[in-house]
Amino acid sequence: MTSKSTIMDTNSFSADALDLLDGETRQLVERRLTVLGGAYRLFYQHPVHLVRGEGQYLWDAAGAKYLDMYNNVASVGHANPTVARAVADQMMRINTHTRYAHENIVDYSEQILATMPSEITRAMYMCTGSEANDLAIRVAREYSGGTGIIVSSEAYHGNTDLTSRHSPALGGGQPLDAACRRVRVPSADAMGGPGSLARENSGQAFAHEIEKAIDDLESHGVRFAGFLADSIFSSDGVHPGQAGWLAPAVDVVHRHGGVFIADEVQPGFARTGEAFWGFARHGVVPDVITTGKPMGNGIPVSGLFARDEVLSAFSDRLPYFNTFGGSPVSMAAALAVLHEIQTRDLQQHALQVGERLRTELRRVAERHAGVGEVRGVGLYTGVDIVSPADGQTADGALALAVLEGLRERRLLTSVAGAAGNVLKLRPPLVFDMRDIDRACTTLDETLTALDA
Template sequence: MATRSTIMDTNSFRAEHAAGLDANLRKLTDKRQKLLGESYRLFYRKPVHLVRGEGQYLWDAAGEKYLDVYNNVASIGHCHPAVIEAVHQQMQRLNTHTRYLHEAILDYSEALLATMPAAIDRAMYMCTGSEANDLAIRVARAYSGGSGIIVSQEAYHGTSELTSGVSPALGSGQPLAATTRLVPPPDRYRVNAPDLGTWFATQIQRQIDDMQAHGIKFAGFLADSIFSSDGVLPDPRGFLQQAIEVVHNNGGIFIADEVQPGFGRTGEAFWGFARHGVVPDIVTTGKPMGNGIPVSGLLAKSEVLAAFSDAIPYFNTFGGNPVSMAAAQAVLKVIHEEQLQEHSRVVGAKLLAELKTLMDKYDCVGDVRGAGLFIGFELVADRENKTPDKALALDVVEQLRDNHVLTSVAGPYGNVLKLRPPLAFQEQDIDWLVGALDRSLAALGR
């Protein structure tokens, strides 16, 4: 039997679902398998054939409209006109690599670094979050002289050789690096500790000690500050502070993977790490940065980056090209001009409150938690014992798809609905989402 990945296979189309598809979908899935091979996955038992997007909405080939509650790639909304125009204009002028002078990369770097703590004063560019995290690990190792990286138990940080080795969410078929150590997620819902910050810092120190016992020098702690793959774990604010102190006291650095919580998504801060009052040594970002145009970044303290950059030249052919910089600049401008961080805070709080009302109606809703437009909706078989209900979560995802709401699951048990819409999500969309969830749980007799 094939090994399953926790992030790729929990909500996915498989061969046994093919018999239930209509002729057109069956033709597409068969052709996809033939041409693209076995590694790719599709969402849903009945895959969605999308042809158009606008804002927070998507349309399929039959003209049916869907509410997107999962997508942070199109972070400011599908097909945002400002990004389309910026890319179109720059494509007409020039697109080349970073070994020629060009103002776009400098202007964007100034604007992006202005959103960071003052100590973070250098920027480098790639095309994907995987590339950014890969480089961050290399920098951490150059700076610390060590090789050991600590991540959370269900972390996902990329698909390159280095990043897949620190991404346990890819499943047991993808071995972790011998220098990787895992800490249990800082899950306030499930961890019975008087102080979550102290507990988590202890977990970090325990793994550093284990590395030392095995002759591995500690290099750094790599984390997504909302622990999205671990089930969306935002609170309490500030709980990361003690852990980062432990990291620094042991000669390592903190790499904040902001691919998911960054760019205003949490509402309470522009960057997810800022909710915790910490200053990372390196920040990485990707998907939401270009609203669908491939661009990613690594931002760092100059003294940390120097250990790598003073010795090793770095070049990425497409990283930082003028078209990608135009897209990224347009995204940043829209976030500021449309006040999307504040929008995320206000609308996210209203959505969270409405979702929590379902806890009074359905015993299977164990916990609802989030920050801004990033919410985890946890389903359990037994609320008192907090028994995860993965089967129910997957059935709810399918029911939501039938109600034209698109999302997926997260967490080590695959029982947390990961509600992360484009920032274009509006207050009037709350009724659609909460109503669809209500109907889905009712239809499943829960």
């Protein structure tokens, strides 16, 4: 099985391929490598030079138009005019830190908390999802008195020192925290995929895995602190499962005195269609909720929302301050995003368009032996790319070939899963019914070319 770090390296530009680029792009990439080095890896073996966006579309420097099926950052669409105006207007007035009183942070906190369970009453703000998850782990440890955090086997929760140590998706080069335990997410079939025989038991089976991980922590003298999870399990290969299957695991967490941290960077802000928050599909109430990318449509802003008694265990003892977190401009962006989602009913839109997209993708799958299961919820879909020889074995190399073929045909996305064989389709929420035909036709053409 290919490690995640290898997948990330393969699905990125290599300086060895510099001679294959045309003049203008080559010059730009050379300049980039000179000043940024290799840490900031470019997507694709042939990098895309993007200069403009609108809604779900992007344009490169040559004027070619791309369909974006990857970016949940621009959740309400690239260059959204409502968000752009809100940011510009606020920037022309004032932008400073949260040590001064300002309406935006209070207005947003009241409005976003109204979308959450009544038990969640407190808010804090940062700039990135990594910072939010970093703080969430610290809060869980203070509240529980433990240090052991459980994550899924291919989880990604951030790039700070603390969150990277709880992100096995970064691969073998990234050491995990000694008090971190990984639990395998059930297969798509076990969680209620097409033809499943085990869907009734998947929730209990996963809860048993959590219980075993807690027992393992305790057997090593480590007190359990909490379970940190993205409820759509995106890095594990997009496994949303049947609504409600996660509830037994959360019950186990609480029974053992732990904190359930719902990482909503991927499934939140109406992405699943079935609920505004991913965890809400499962009928559970988290102790801590973290948000990031889609919250500001490209403006750096993230949040942590929690039960009062859980957050107080941290905030009443330890000061926390984030210079740019919760600034008037970032809150103006967040308010505008929330307004767009609610007034345009993008949650229902995500539900309807996502269901139709998967229906059409399954029709494409019927024509190609290299496509396995298509699964997802709302506007988050995973497409298994498998060996055409048996129609079952994960095929990461073929998935990367598909990815490059889609890029050549001007459709942008990425891969996920332990073997890097799952196409991760996660377009802006404004992705529309009219885009489905282009997306499916492009995938069909790419697979046909590879079949040949």
